[in-house]
Amino acid sequence: MGISLYEKVFNRHVVQKDENTYLLYIDRHLVHEVTSPQAFEGIRISNRNIWRKNSIIAVPDHNVPTTDRTVKIKDPISRIQVETLDKNCEEFDLLQFKMNDRRQGIVHVVGPEQGSTLPGMTIVCGDSHTSTHGAFGAIAMGIGTSEVEHVLTTQCLIVNKFKTMRVKVNGDLQYGVTAKDVALEIIGKIGTAGGTGHAIEFTGTSIQSLSMEGRMTLCNMAIEAGSRVGLIGVDDKTIEYIEDKPLAPKGDLWEKAKKDWVTLVSDEDARFDSEIEIDGSLIEPQVTWGTSPEMVVSITSKVPNPANFSDKTLSSSYQTALKYMNLKPETPINEISIDKVFIGSCTNSRIEDLRAAASIVGTKKIAKNIKLALVVPGSGLVKHQAEAEGLDKVFRNAGFEWREPGCSMCLAMNADKLEPGERCASTSNRNFEGRQGQGGRTHLVSPQMAAAAAIYGKFVDIREIN
Amino acid sequence: MSPLNIHKGIVIPLDRANVDTDAIIPKQFLKSIKKTGFGPNLFDEWRYLDHGEPGQDNSKRRTNPDFVLNIPRYKDGSILIARENFGCGSSREHAPWALLDFGIRVVIAPSFADIFYGNCFKNGILPITLDKITMDHIFTKVEKKIGYEITVNLQKQKIYYDSETVSFEVDSFKKSCLLDGLDDIGLTLKNKINIENFEKKYHESFPWLNGEES
Numbered sequence: 183m184g185i186s187l188y189e190k191v192f193n194r195h196v197v198q199k200d201e202n203t204y205l206l207y208i209d210r211h212l213v214h215e216v217t218s219p220q221a222f223e224g225i226r227i228s229n230r231n232i233w234r235k236n237s238i239i240a241v242p243d244h245n246v247p248t249t250d251r252t253v254k255i256k257d258p259i260s261r262i263q264v265e266t267l268d269k270n271c272e273e274f275d276l277l278q279f280k281m282n283d284r285r286q287g288i289v290h291v292v293g294p295e296q297g298s299t300l301p302g303m304t305i306v307c308g309d310s311h312t313s314t315h316g317a318f319g320a321i322a323m324g325i326g327t328s329e330v331e332h333v334l335t336t337q338c339l340i341v342n343k344f345k346t347m348r349v350k351v352n353g354d355l356q357y358g359v360t361a362k363d364v365a366l367e368i369i370g371k372i373g374t375a376g377g378t379g380h381a382i383e384f385t386g387t388s389i390q391s392l393s394m395e396g397r398m399t400l401c402n403m404a405i406e407a408g409s410r411v412g413l414i415g416v417d418d419k420t421i422e423y424i425e426d427k428p429l430a431p432k433g434d435l436w437e438k439a440k441k442d443w444v445t446l447v448s449d450e451d452a453r454f455d456s457e458i459e460i461d462g463s464l465i466e467p468q469v470t471w472g473t474s475p476e477m478v479v480s481i482t483s484k485v486p487n488p489a490n491f492s493d494k495t496l497s498s499s500y501q502t503a504l505k506y507m508n509l510k511p512e513t514p515i516n517e518i519s520i521d522k523v524f525i526g527s528c529t530n531s532r533i534e535d536l537r538a539a540a541s542i543v544g545t546k547k548i549a550k551n552i553k554l555a556l557v558v559p560g561s562g563l564v565k566h567q568a569e570a571e572g573l574d575k576v577f578r579n580a581g582f583e584w585r586e587p588g589c590s591m592c593l594a595m596n597a598d599k600l601e602p603g604e605r606c607a608s609t610s611n612r613n614f615e616g617r618q619g620q621g622g623r624t625h626l627v628s629p630q631m632a633a634a635a636a637i638y639g640k641f642v643d644i645r646e647i648n
Numbered sequence: 649m650s651p652l653n654i655h656k657g658i659v660i661p662l663d664r665a666n667v668d669t670d671a672i673i674p675k676q677f678l679k680s681i682k683k684t685g686f687g688p689n690l691f692d693e694w695r696y697l698d699h700g701e702p703g704q705d706n707s708k709r710r711t712n713p714d715f716v717l718n719i720p721r722y723k724d725g726s727i728l729i730a731r732e733n734f735g736c737g738s739s740r741e742h743a744p745w746a747l748l749d750f751g752i753r754v755v756i757a758p759s760f761a762d763i764f765y766g767n768c769f770k771n772g773i774l775p776i777t778l779d780k781i782t783m784d785h786i787f788t789k790v791e792k793k794i795g796y797e798i799t800v801n802l803q804k805q806k807i808y809y810d811s812e813t814v815s816f817e818v819d820s821f822k823k824s825c826l827l828d829g830l831d832d833i834g835l836t837l838k839n840k841i842n843i844e845n846f847e848k849k850y851h852e853s854f855p856w857l858n859g860e861e862s
Contacts, residue, residue: 308739
């Protein structure tokens with residue numbers, strides 16, 4: 183019996199097993215300003231040491247302003263949090279890309295682009311979207327602050343082994359259908375708790391056809407299907423992406439590493455605890471209509487009618503969601519007009535995302551009813567690359583604002599947020615109540631769909647434009 | 649961490665599925681660099697009618713009279729019951745910190761999101777998974793009687809309500825940590841030599857992962 187990719191990576195990190203729990207060795211620890219201060223404080227109080235400093239990369243992303251950074255952060259509480267990370271990194275002598283470093287950005291964009299995310303690694307961060315890094319054939323998962331402290335001081339985590347789920351997506355994706363749509367389709371199918379307790383491996387020809395950026399988008403959203411870990415087997419694209427990245431192995435080590443990495447795929451006869459199959463060729467551009475990522479339909483559909491569902495809990499949560507979203511049952515999705523557009527977040531702010539969005543914008547202008555359309559690159563390096571390609575001009579000429587990198591309006595911890603009642607087409611990952619600002623209404627879409635929504639002022643099927 | 653074995657308390661019914669950690673503690677309160685003081689902002693956007701910011705005097709805010717935490721019969725509750733997939737979304741440990749700061753020691757639901765579930769144990773909160781039918785039963789009981797209390801016994805893995813008893817499952821390691829209020833970093837560091845030996849061998853096998861490559 184063969185073994186799955188998850189088990190292969192897991193097994194090589196087991197320090198010891200005690201009953202049902204494993205002490206798992208951690209290769210890479212990414213740190214940001216929101217979930218780390220209490221962990222560093224814990225280390226100071228208990229007078230413990232950091233186990234392996236060179237496993238750690240820190241970067242502020244959640245609180246940083248996306249506007250002029252030559253001035254201090256206006257919000258005093260945000261500023262304290264960013265400054266606390268600076269202080270902790272100085273005191274414990276850790277590598278940090280500070281707010282004004284060119285390499286600063288969203289932690290899940292920065293890790294891979296620096297080559298600090300490698301196949302076969304265990305990667306943790308005090309952030310649920312750490313699953314992103316699974317795109318490289320790594321076990322990457324979000325942890326809480328107590329676990330951040332645990333990894334800082336022991337280089338290990340106490341874990342249970344997850345069950346395994348294989349999501350196979352085969353077929354050619356249609357024009358205009360992206361990794362984001364694949365992710366939303368899967369979440370719509372299995373639900374936001376569908377992957378709970380499981381590590382999801384994504385396989386199939388549709389997945390193979392995705393770029394590394396697309397694979398990161400997909401693994402990023404694994405947590406929205408309830409799965410702490412999403413992962414994809416290593417292939418040529420994985421290795422090509424890593425080559426020559428600043429922290430990637432070089433010379434002999436590179437050759438040795440490559441030999442190991444090509445083995446990081448599930449065996450053909452590997453058994454999974456559950457399996458799902460999806461026909462990739464049937465997936466249409468997706469738009470969420472409610473307050474959970476599973477509340478999603480295709481652009482050609484209508485908002486569902488709660489009256490059509492017999493399950494009481496489901497029907498009542500649909501009603502609550504429609505009320506919050508101020509939508510009537512059976513409204514066609516392409517009749518929903520919007521107020522703001524956000525292109526960014528650890529889901530969709532990489533260079534490929536910006537190129538795709540810009541290709542939809544072209545020489546057009548944003549619609550009159552759009553109060554604000556933001557493009558927030560995932561990192562300083564993404565921003566620089568986009569500017570070198572002239573994408574910033576495309577966006578600016580159309581009426582978009584071109585900002586500095588960070589998490590921004592994905593969770594609105596900085597100044598970028600929705601006002602109560604505003605409706606937003608967003609390339610982020612969560613449409614929870616209040617996520618983008620209290621009373622704000624979020625519709626999750628791909629970068630292309632967000633760009634088109636900005637141009638038309640409402641949702642449109644990108645397969646029917648241009 | 650404060651240990652927990654037998655806990656008796658008033659039950660607070662939160663009749664919602666997919667309660668996410670953004671709802672449990674909204675993002676503006678994550679800017680604190682402490683672990684305490686989140687209780688007054690637990691479920692902030694459902695609990696108050698106005699917008700909350702850190703450092704505000706919450707006693708002066710307009711409360712939502714319909715929200716369960718504002719209903720007098722539940723205000724001293726310490727056991728929260730809810731529906732499927734409780735604690736989904738962000739990994740923020742501020743969510744259990746806020747629950748604990750409010751006085752919640754036990755959360756019971758048909759299912760929990762993984763990260764939240766683990767975070768509870770690290771902070772002296774016991775999350776218990778019960779099947780939907782039993783949950784429906786408890787919800788009905790709570791609604792019928794003011795000050796409805798149940799007793800949870802972690803050692804025995806049992807919940808007692810009225811004359812009924814139900815059992816629940818819990819991982820043995822998590823259980824023993826919570827029973828004794830153990831610091832699991834201390835426990836792990838007892839294996840320091842094992843970790844060092846493992847690390848040495850591991851980096852011999854995978855030399856590109858020892859962090860010296862740059």
